[in-house]
Every structure is written in C-alpha cells, then in structure tokens.
Amino acid sequence: MSDPSLAHRPTLEAVAARAGVSRATASRVVNGSDGVRAPLAERVRRAVDELGYVPNQAARTLVTRRNDAIAVVVAEPETRFFSDPFFAQQVRGISKELTAHDNQLVLLLTEGAADYERVGRYLAGGHVDGALLFSLHDDDTLPGLARRAGVPTVIGGRPGWSDADTLYVDCDNRGGAREAVRHLLDGGRRRIAHIAGPLDQTASVDRLEGFRDALPGTDPGMIIEGDFTPEGGARAMADLLDRCPDLDAVFAASDVMASGALRVLRTRGVRVPEDVAMVGFDDIVSVAEWTDPPLTTIRQDIEEMGRMMARLLLRRVSPGPGQQESPALSSIVTPTQLVVRASA
Amino acid sequence: MSDPSLAHRPTLEAVAARAGVSRATASRVVNGSDGVRAPLAERVRRAVDELGYVPNQAARTLVTRRNDAIAVVVAEPETRFFSDPFFAQQVRGISKELTAHDNQLVLLLTEGAADYERVGRYLAGGHVDGALLFSLHDDDTLPGLARRAGVPTVIGGRPGWSDADTLYVDCDNRGGAREAVRHLLDGGRRRIAHIAGPLDQTASVDRLEGFRDALPGTDPGMIIEGDFTPEGGARAMADLLDRCPDLDAVFAASDVMASGALRVLRTRGVRVPEDVAMVGFDDIVSVAEWTDPPLTTIRQDIEEMGRMMARLLLRRVSPGPGQQESPALSSIVTPTQLVVRASA
Numbered sequence: 110m111s112d113p114s115l116a117h118r119p120t121l122e123a124v125a126a127r128a129g130v131s132r133a134t135a136s137r138v139v140n141g142s143d144g145v146r147a148p149l150a151e152r153v154r155r156a157v158d159e160l161g162y163v164p165n166q167a168a169r170t171l172v173t174r175r176n177d178a179i180a181v182v183v184a185e186p187e188t189r190f191f192s193d194p195f196f197a198q199q200v201r202g203i204s205k206e207l208t209a210h211d212n213q214l215v216l217l218l219t220e221g222a223a224d225y226e227r228v229g230r231y232l233a234g235g236h237v238d239g240a241l242l243f244s245l246h247d248d249d250t251l252p253g254l255a256r257r258a259g260v261p262t263v264i265g266g267r268p269g270w271s272d273a274d275t276l277y278v279d280c281d282n283r284g285g286a287r288e289a290v291r292h293l294l295d296g297g298r299r300r301i302a303h304i305a306g307p308l309d310q311t312a313s314v315d316r317l318e319g320f321r322d323a324l325p326g327t328d329p330g331m332i333i334e335g336d337f338t339p340e341g342g343a344r345a346m347a348d349l350l351d352r353c354p355d356l357d358a359v360f361a362a363s364d365v366m367a368s369g370a371l372r373v374l375r376t377r378g379v380r381v382p383e384d385v386a387m388v389g390f391d392d393i394v395s396v397a398e399w400t401d402p403p404l405t406t407i408r409q410d411i412e413e414m415g416r417m418m419a420r421l422l423l424r425r426v427s428p429g430p431g432q433q434e435s436p437a438l439s440s441i442v443t444p445t446q447l448v449v450r451a452s453a
Numbered sequence: 454m455s456d457p458s459l460a461h462r463p464t465l466e467a468v469a470a471r472a473g474v475s476r477a478t479a480s481r482v483v484n485g486s487d488g489v490r491a492p493l494a495e496r497v498r499r500a501v502d503e504l505g506y507v508p509n510q511a512a513r514t515l516v517t518r519r520n521d522a523i524a525v526v527v528a529e530p531e532t533r534f535f536s537d538p539f540f541a542q543q544v545r546g547i548s549k550e551l552t553a554h555d556n557q558l559v560l561l562l563t564e565g566a567a568d569y570e571r572v573g574r575y576l577a578g579g580h581v582d583g584a585l586l587f588s589l590h591d592d593d594t595l596p597g598l599a600r601r602a603g604v605p606t607v608i609g610g611r612p613g614w615s616d617a618d619t620l621y622v623d624c625d626n627r628g629g630a631r632e633a634v635r636h637l638l639d640g641g642r643r644r645i646a647h648i649a650g651p652l653d654q655t656a657s658v659d660r661l662e663g664f665r666d667a668l669p670g671t672d673p674g675m676i677i678e679g680d681f682t683p684e685g686g687a688r689a690m691a692d693l694l695d696r697c698p699d700l701d702a703v704f705a706a707s708d709v710m711a712s713g714a715l716r717v718l719r720t721r722g723v724r725v726p727e728d729v730a731m732v733g734f735d736d737i738v739s740v741a742e743w744t745d746p747p748l749t750t751i752r753q754d755i756e757e758m759g760r761m762m763a764r765l766l767l768r769r770v771s772p773g774p775g776q777q778e779s780p781a782l783s784s785i786v787t788p789t790q791l792v793v794r795a796s797a
Binding site (some may be wrong): 176194224234411 | 480481520521523531532535536541544545548549552555557558559560562563564568569570571572574575580604
C-alpha cells in the first residue's frame with residue numbers, strides 16, 4: 110500500500126493480534142474464505158469492527174473512487190440476449206473499447222425484469238464505476254435504479270424520456286426507415302406493409318414514424334407489431350398475408366424479424382423479390398447475408414455504437430487530465446445506410 | 454443501518470460536517486458522482502479518511518462478507534464465447550440457479566488471456582463471493598489469480614491438476630467417447646478417424662483417451678487436432694480425407710466441429726452415412742438437429758451442469774444454517790448418453 114493517506118489505517122496484522130489469531134486466519138476471514146471455525150471467525154470480525162479495519166482494495170477504492178470496471182445491463186432475459194446477434198455485436202464494441210482502456214466489462218445477466226432490484230443493489234454496491242443500459246422498454250425500472258445507485262450511465266438507444274443529464278447513443282432510426290420505404294417506392298412497389306418492433310421501445314416507434322413519413326395515410330391494417338424475434342416476424346408475416354393478400358413489399362424493423370418473414374413467404378410459395386420485396390433493418394451480416402434471398406437492409410454500425418457508448422461513459426466517469434469536472438458531453442445519433450442485396 | 458455492530462461507525466453527516474460541505478455534496482463525492490469541484494471533493498475525501506468513514510454498502514459487506522454475486526469467467530475471447538452455443542447453454546443453467554438463490558450473475562468478459570490480470574484484480578476487489586471458471590487451457594493463469602484473490606471457485610470441466618481443494622463439474626468424457634466409437638464399430642465401421650478438440654484442454658484429452666480405449670493401436674494419422682470451431686472441424690475433415698481416403702467413419706469431439714466436417718463431406722460428394730458415418734459430442738440441439746443429415750452424438754446435459762456448478766459454489770460460499778463450516782463437498786462427474794440420429 111503505497112498511498113500515504115492510507116498509512117495510518119489499521120493493518121491486518123493489528124486485526125490478527127487483537128483477535129488472537131494468526132495473520133493467515135485473519136486474512137481468510139477478511140477475504141471470505143471457508144474453513145475458519147465460527148468462534149474464531151467471529152473474533153476476527155469483532156476485531157475488524159473495533160479497529161475500523163478496511164481491506165486494501167476497499168480502502169483503495171474509497172480513496173480513488175475507481176474500480177476500473179463498467180457494468181453492462183441488457184433489459185432482456187438472458188435467453189433473448191444470447192439468441193439475438195444484435196447484442197453480441199454491441200457487446201463486442203464495448204469490450205474492445207473497455208479493454209483498450211484497461212477497464213473490466215462486467216455483464217449483469219438476468220432472467221427478467223423481476224431481477225432488476227437485485228441488479229440495482231449490485232450497482233449501488235460500489236462494484237462498478239458506471240453502467241451501460243440497453244434495450245430499455247417503456248416501463249423499465251432499470252434507469253431509476255441506476256440513478257438511485259448513484260452510478261453514471263449511458264443508454265444504448267434513445268430513452269423514452271429526455272433530460273439534460275441523460276446521455277445515449279442511437280442511430281437515425283426514423284431517417285433509416287424513411288430510406289427503406291423510399292427504396293421500395295423507387296422500385297415501383299405500392300402496397301407496402303410494415304412489421305414493427307415492440308412499440309414499448311423507442312427504436313420501434315421511431316422506425317414506424319419513418320415508415321409513416323414516407324407513406325402518410327397508410328391503412329393501419331398494413332402495420333403489425335412484432336417482437337424482434339424470427340418467430341415474431343414469421344407470425345406477423347402470416348397475419349399480413351391473410352389480411353392483405355395483395356401486398357407487394359414489406360419493411361421489417363429488424364433483420365431477425367425479416368428472416369422469419371422470408372421463411373413464411375417461401376412456405377406459402379410467394380417469390381421474393383418478384384411477388385413481394387423485403388427490406389430489413391440493422392445489417393447483421395450473419396443474418397442478412399444468409400437469408401434466401403440475401404436481405405436488402407438499413408445498416409447501423411452496431412459494433413461502433415458499442416464503442417461509442419463505452420467511450421462516452423468512460424469520459425463521464427473520468428474527467429480528462431487537468432480537468433476538475435467532466436467535460437460537456439452530448440448524446441450521439443449516427444447515420445444509417447441502405448445496403449442493397451437481392452430481396453428488394 | 455440496523456446492524457448494531459455498525460452503530461458507532463462515523464456517519465456521512467459527520468463527514469459532511471468535518472469537510473464543511475452539505476450532506477448532498479459529501480454523498481456525491483463518496484458515491485463517485487460527477488460535478489463536485491475538485492477542492493471540495495478533496496476536503497470530503499480527507500474527512501472520509503480522517504474519520505475512517507466506510508460507505509454503508511462497503512460496511513455491510515465487511516460485516517456480512519456477502520455480495521450475493523457470483524462471477525463467471527470463460528477462458529476464451531468474447532468472440533468465441535458468443536459464437537459457441539455451448540457457453541450460452543451453460544450460462545443459462547448458471548443463471549437459473551443463481552436467480553433462484555437471489556444471487557447476481559456477473560459475467561467477466563475478456564478479449565483474451567492478456568486481460569486475465571485485470572480479471573484477477575476484479576476478483577480480488579471484493580465484488581463477488583465466488584467464481585465459476587470454465588474452458589480452462591493448460592497454461593491458464595486464471596485459477597492461480599482466483600486463488601490469490603481469495604475467491605472460492607468451482608471449475609467447469611476437470612482441471613489439469615488435482616488437489617483436495619479443487620471442485621469441478623464435468624461429464625464422463627472418456628466413457629462418452631468410448632460409447633461413440635463402439636456405436637460406429639457396432640454399425641460395421643472399421644476405418645474410424647477422430648477429430649480431437651484442442652489438446653491443451655482436458656475434455657479433448659479425455660475424449661481422445663476414450664477413442665483409444667475402444668480402438669487401441671489406431672494409426673496416429675487417423676487422429677487430428679481441431680479447435681472446437683466449425684472452421685477447425687472443416688479443416689480437419691479435409692486433411693483426413695486427403696490422408697486416409699478409405700476412412701468410413703469419424704468421431705468428432707464436438708457437434709460444432711462435426712457440423713463443419715459434414716459440410717466438407719457434402720462438398721466433396723461423400724455421402725453420410727452411406728460412405729462415411731459421423732458421431733459428434735455434446736448434443737447441442739440447435740446444432741445437432743439442424744445439420745444435414747441430423748447428427749448422432751453423445752449427450753451431456755450442459756444446462757444442468759451449469760446449475761450443478763452454481764449450486765456447488767453457493768454451498769461452498771455459504772455453509773447451511775446451523776453449520777459452522779462448509780459441508781464436505783465433492784466434484785461431480787455426470788454420465789453421458791448416446792443420441793442416435795441419421796449421421797451414424
């Protein structure tokens with residue numbers, strides 16, 4: 110322990126002496142190891158308490174206020190987290206950026222929203238310097254829990270509220286959706302349907318707005334809500350075909366939903382793009398290049414957005430050298446790009 | 454703070470008074486928030502130090518010695534972690550078990566072994582009560598780092614060393630491999646090759662031993678080392694076909710490698726199972742049921758093994774009620790099971 114401000118703190122040796130045990134035994138108790146008999150462990154804990162002993166790392170953290178660790182919390186159950194390649198790509202960018210700054214990526218997994226209180230307790234426990242939150246839904250309690258925990262955050266995707274303190278990274282969902290529909294219109298399509306994402310998420314709402322910008326007055330029966338899964342895309346496509354058998358194009362709010370929709374079209378003998386053209390959103394290469402036919406889509410640079418989120422949060426957590434406070438930081442909205450493949 | 458042993462600890466109010474700032478300002482500094490001017494923050498830190506103030510959570514942890522959080526560290530780069538469905542399945546079991554015990558799953562991701570020192574620092578930082586380590590390689594420094602950090606561990610897969618303190622959960626890799634080869638022999642196959650996993654991992658070594666048990670004296674040219682990826686399986690299969698054009702069966706040490714090998718056989722016009730039979734290992738349903746033809750394999754219950762690892766670690770971390778020390782715990786080796794599909 111070279112930090113001079115810690116020099117007068119009680120040492121582990123002092124704890125051991127007061128408890129009448131060896132340093133090794135005191136160390137095991139303080140470090141939470143097994144195998145020390147309860148009465149001895151109790152004596153050590155009493156000595157810790159009486160002397161006000163703080164283990165090195167906790168003491169160091171108390172002074173530096175840094176753990177060099179950033180939490181990532183995805184507001185989805187782990188099953189969805191592992192099955193949707195979007196998340197792996199975003200985490201990839203975050204991981205690269207945090208590693209470049211020697212910060213540890215701490216991924217907090219949950220089975221569902223019922224576990225958020227526990228995540229909040231972990232965030233409040235002083236184990237991380239900040240948190241990246243993604244895939245928020247309207248009623249998510251995570252941002253409030255993070256705020257009460259006093260942990261600086263950056264949000265992945267525009268949050269459903271806005272205030273000066275909130276920082277986020279998103280792509281231009283509305284502009285991208287407009288471009289998708291214009292590409293279909295330019296190709297001569299006139300009966301264009303939309304498979305939206307879950308409408309309790311801003312990305313879905315913004316993509317729907319972009320669709321409506323390009324096609325004002327669309328029959329509401331041509332718009333159907335999916336859930337960002339292949340199965341949800343397949344269900345939505347089946348419903349659309351039943352409702353509007355004359356549709357000639359679909360804009361799906363994610364590549365993953367588009368892949369499910371393409372499967373239904375193939376099963377029903379509908380030719381893509383001859384009978385129905387399809388445009389997705391995201392450009393997840395492992396999906397869009399492998400659908401049959403390959404998928405025309407709106408590209409967002411998911412990995413780079415992960416890097417941006419991490420960079421923004423690190424700047425929020427650590428003001429630069431010579432700066433007393435964080436610099437003025439702002440949210441980032443990145444452009445999207447049309448990628449034309451065979452489906453439209 | 455209801456714990457009476459904490460009653461005499463200095464309060465945040467006392468820190469604020471000593472520093473001559475408001476309680477709110479003191480709280481912001483102690484909680485690591487932004488926006489407190491440096492000289493004020495410095496005064497608060499000095500007061501913290503002089504009074505020996507410990508924030509509630511740290512104080513609570515110091516007394517209870519529990520964070521209700523378990524780390525999971527996979528000794529693979531995050532790219533491999535996200536691309537191999539084996540890990541998602543094992544994490545699924547761990548997540549369910551930890552959630553059932555209201556413990557937080559803390560997944561520590563890395564870009565590679567160069568980041569293990571940082572993982573070791575996080576483990577030593579008192580942020581988790583224990584760690585589950587998997588996919589260890591012979592030269593991995595992770596177990597040593599965890600030991601020095603004083604964090605109780607359970608290992609996924611038999612480790613390359615053995616001592617009384619080490620607990621692990623594994624399947625009967627050797628017995629499973631023997632069963633795979635016997636199934637091929639029973640089907641009349643006589644020129645059986647083996648695509649092994651990376652031989653710096655015990656699972657690969659044990660499966661190779663099982664292969665040799667059933668086929669003593671096999672030509673070493675019929676055994677080739679892969680790397681548990683589809684690409685590695687494909688490369689190994691291509692090499693085997695060049696070396697031993699008369700082979701009539703392959704036992705691949707993982708379903709993922711078998712899927713790559715099947716692709717090469719198809720490309721070369723080799724019929725499965727007519728010309729060459731294939732048996733995998735793992736029974737990862739999302740792989741084995743979808744290969745062409747579907748894959749005969751050796752099943753290990755990966756999700757249940759994740760649950761077992763979590764359960765064993767929680768028992769190691771928290772002795773049961775009325776117990777002064779951890780009960781005697783032992784490593785677990787689960788049986789495997791042949792699952793016959795079309796490939797053999």
